Amino acid sequence: MPFTPQEVEAHLEKLEGWELEEGRWIVRKYSFSNFMKGIAFVDEVAAISEAFNHHPFITIDHKTVTLRLTSWEAGGITAVDIKEAYQYNEAFAKYSG
Amino acid sequence: MPFTPQEVEAHLEKLEGWELEEGRWIVRKYSFSNFMKGIAFVDEVAAISEAFNHHPFITIDHKTVTLRLTSWEAGGITAVDIKEAYQYNEAFAKYSG
Numbered sequence: 381m382p383f384t385p386q387e388v389e390a391h392l393e394k395l396e397g398w399e400l401e402e403g404r405w406i407v408r409k410y411s412f413s414n415f416m417k418g419i420a421f422v423d424e425v426a427a428i429s430e431a432f433n434h435h436p437f438i439t440i441d442h443k444t445v446t447l448r449l450t451s452w453e454a455g456g457i458t459a460v461d462i463k464e465a466y467q468y469n470e471a472f473a474k475y476s477g
Numbered sequence: 478m479p480f481t482p483q484e485v486e487a488h489l490e491k492l493e494g495w496e497l498e499e500g501r502w503i504v505r506k507y508s509f510s511n512f513m514k515g516i517a518f519v520d521e522v523a524a525i526s527e528a529f530n531h532h533p534f535i536t537i538d539h540k541t542v543t544l545r546l547t548s549w550e551a552g553g554i555t556a557v558d559i560k561e562a563y564q565y566n567e568a569f570a571k572y573s574g
Binding site for chain 1: 512513516519520523526527532534537538
C-alpha cells in the first residue's frame with residue numbers, strides 16, 4: 381500500500397530538500413561545486429539503489445543532479461522511497477560541507 | 478558557427494543511434510543488460526566530457542542511459558558535439574559486445 385498524500389507530506393516535512401511532484405514522485409535537486417563531484421555522488425546513489433534493488437530516475441545537468449523516486453508496483457510513494465531518500469541526503473552531506 | 482540542419486543530418490547518417498531532437502539537440506538512448514553497467518558507462522561519459530569540457534545532459538532510467546548534446550554558446554550543434562558523440566559510441570561498444 382502506498383502512503384496517503386497526508387502521510388507523504390508528513391514524511392517530506394522532515395526530509396530535507398525533497399518535494400512531491402505530480403502526486404506520484406518525490407524529487408530532490410542536488411547542486412555541486414563541479415561536474416565530477418556530481419558524478420561521484422551518482423556513483424554512491426547507484427550503490428545505495430542497488431542495495432535496495434529500487435532505482436531512482438536520475439538526471440545530470442552539468443553541476444545539478446536530480447533524483448526522482450516512486451514505487452511503481454505500489455502505485456505511489458512507499459516507505460522504501462522515503463528510506464532511500466534519507467540515505468541519498470546522508471551521502472550528499474559529505475559533498476556540501 | 479553551428480552546423481546547418483543539412484550538415485547535422487549528414488553527420489547523423491554516419492553516427493549510429495543518434496537523432497536530432499527539437500532542432501537543437503542530438504540524442505541517443507543506450508540500453509544495458511543491468512543498471513550497474515549503465516552506471517559504469519556514465520562514469521566513462523563523465524571522463525570524456527571532462528576532457529572536452531563540454532557536458533551532455535544525462536538521464537538514467539534503470540537500464541537505459543540517454544545522452545543529449547548541444548552547444549549552447551553556438552546556438553546549435555557543432556563539431557564538438559559530433560566528436561563527443563562518436564567517443565560515447567566507442568565507449569558503449571564494449572558494453573554491447
